[in-house]
Amino acid sequence: MKYAPFFLLVALLLGMVSGQTNQAGLSEELKKLIQAGGTNYSNVLLRQASDQALCTAYRNRLPAEVLGSFLEEQRRNIKYPADSKLMGDWKQGEPIFNTLARGNCFSCHVGSPLNIGGNVGPNLEKYGQRGTSEAVQKYTYEVIYNTWAYFPCTVMYRFGHGGLLKPEEIAHVVAYLLDPASDFNTKPALRR
Amino acid sequence: MGRFWRLVGAAVLALFSLLVLAQEEDDPAKEAEKQKKQLLEQSGGILPSDLFVAQGEQLFKAKRGPRNASLEACDFGRGSGKLEGVVGRLPRYFFDTRRVEDLDSRIRSCMVRLQGFRPEEIRRSEVVAIAFYLSSLSNEQPINVRPLMPQERQLYALGEQLFWVRAGPRDMGCATCHVTYVGRRAGVLPYSDVVAGRVAKHWPAFRYSNDQAWTMADRIRACYANLSMPAPDFYSDPIIALSLYMAVQANGAKMDLPGFLR
Numbered sequence: 001m002k003y004a005p006f007f008l009l010v011a012l013l014l015g016m017v018s019g020q021t022n023q024a025g026l027s028e029e030l031k032k033l034i035q036a037g038g039t040n041y042s043n044v045l046l047r048q049a050s051d052q053a054l055c056t057a058y059r060n061r062l063p064a065e066v067l068g069s070f071l072e073e074q075r076r077n078i079k080y081p082a083d084s085k086l087m088g089d090w091k092q093g094e095p096i097f098n099t100l101a102r103g104n105c106f107s108c109h110v111g112s113p114l115n116i117g118g119n120v121g122p123n124l125e126k127y128g129q130r131g132t133s134e135a136v137q138k139y140t141y142e143v144i145y146n147t148w149a150y151f152p153c154t155v156m157y158r159f160g161h162g163g164l165l166k167p168e169e170i171a172h173v174v175a176y177l178l179d180p181a182s183d184f185n186t187k188p189a190l191r192r
Numbered sequence: 193m194g195r196f197w198r199l200v201g202a203a204v205l206a207l208f209s210l211l212v213l214a215q216e217e218d219d220p221a222k223e224a225e226k227q228k229k230q231l232l233e234q235s236g237g238i239l240p241s242d243l244f245v246a247q248g249e250q251l252f253k254a255k256r257g258p259r260n261a262s263l264e265a266c267d268f269g270r271g272s273g274k275l276e277g278v279v280g281r282l283p284r285y286f287f288d289t290r291r292v293e294d295l296d297s298r299i300r301s302c303m304v305r306l307q308g309f310r311p312e313e314i315r316r317s318e319v320v321a322i323a324f325y326l327s328s329l330s331n332e333q334p335i336n337v338r339p340l341m342p343q344e345r346q347l348y349a350l351g352e353q354l355f356w357v358r359a360g361p362r363d364m365g366c367a368t369c370h371v372t373y374v375g376r377r378a379g380v381l382p383y384s385d386v387v388a389g390r391v392a393k394h395w396p397a398f399r400y401s402n403d404q405a406w407t408m409a410d411r412i413r414a415c416y417a418n419l420s421m422p423a424p425d426f427y428s429d430p431i432i433a434l435s436l437y438m439a440v441q442a443n444g445a446k447m448d449l450p451g452f453l454r
Contacts, residue, residue, distance in 0.1 A: 029346070033430055034354070034430060036424075037424030037425055037428045037429065038428060041421075041430065043422070044359060044422055047359070048358070048359045049359075052363060056357050056358050059367065060367070060372065118377040118378040119377055120373050120377065120383075155363075155368045155369060155373065157362045158363065162361040162362060162363070192377075
């Protein structure tokens with residue numbers, strides 16, 4: 001009986017936590033609906049992460065009160081290449097940027113001399129004009145690794161966070177964008 | 193001098209028409225119209241979708257299945273055998289199956305209940321052809337889908353929620369592109385406005401870029417697949433919920449069926 005107040009407190013805290021996740025997560029009815037779509041479908045959708053749930057709940061516009069902790073969490077999960085070089089080999093970055101099944105960057109961004117770019121994302125033409133300072137390298141790397149650390153809930157894939165590209169591959173893409181010798185900066189961009 | 197100005201005039205006209213041409217190619221609706229005209233000229237007045245419609249009509253009227261029955265008695269919501277305009281009134285709740293059904297799932301239900309097919313025997317290509325036949329009988333009719341039954345209201349609300357859900361390794365969500373980036377391009381086509389653009393009015397549709405006959409279910413499944421997500425099963429509730437959500441957004445729109453799209 002001595003521990004009763006302690007257990008009560010734990011139960012209360014647990015209740016609050018689960019209450020919070022329920023608020024941001026999928027409702028029971030929605031879960032049931034998703035399950036009706038088949039196991040492959042529901043396996044992916046029901047595994048919704050808490051940050052995805054927040055973007056869902058706030059329809060991609062996070063209010064100020066959740067923004068701070070959201071950004072902090074996104075930043076915390078960024079990993080860097082083993083040799084900590086953020087600029088790799090631009091020649092290896094080129095096929096990643098320009099292949100649909102890999103980076104697929106050209107679909108949304110103008111700038112590639114190999115593919116006609118889209119306009120969902122900002123124009124990256126002559127991105128290397130920004131120079132290759134440590135700050136520019138770090139920003140470019142982190143936006144590709146986890147764009148939600150800078151643009152919460154945006155459409156761009158979180159390439160590193162989602163496991164779509166390895167840190168070394170992201171560094172190659174950074175080089176493709178920043179290296180003054182890269183075709184990205186020496187050749188004209190293709191546009192519609 | 194006169195000759196000089198005629199040349200200038202011709203050059204200006206040529207430049208102007210080039211601009212107009214460039215603009216036409218940029219608007220997917222105008223581009224589709226151009227392609228349709230070309231196809232009609234090449235084929236002597238027959239569109240590929242006409243063939244799907246004809247095939248669907250045969251399938252619809254033929255006595256088939258273990259019960260050797262046609263689908264002519266099927267009730268698509270306006271009463272048994274009433275087919276005109278039904279595509280614009282689906283999805284809706286049906287008392288016989290106790291389920292909200294869209295065009296695809298209702299066709300399948302009738303193939304099961306009237307013709308005696310087992311669900312796993314039903315071929316997708318036949319359902320699509322029958323959907324094309326029915327859509328031809330709904331052309332130029334208005335969309336009128338009002339969720340009133342509790343089952344319809346619940347599925348509509350869930351459809352809207354599902355439209356905003358983000359999940360998977362690419363953080364996919366319908367609204368992320370079809371609300372936030374409407375009109376922008378990631379690839380060839382600009383993102384359509386699924387909420388205000390009344391997109392339900394031109395499905396089922398023939399897609400001339402890859403020779404495919406698609407219903408809204410195929411379109412929804414392709415959206416998922418484009419972002420490497422597993423798609424919901426055919427005839428499943430997530431597809432019906434999203435279709436219901438989009439149909440209600442298109443209320444009042446005059447249907448253009450079967451659609452002819454890129």
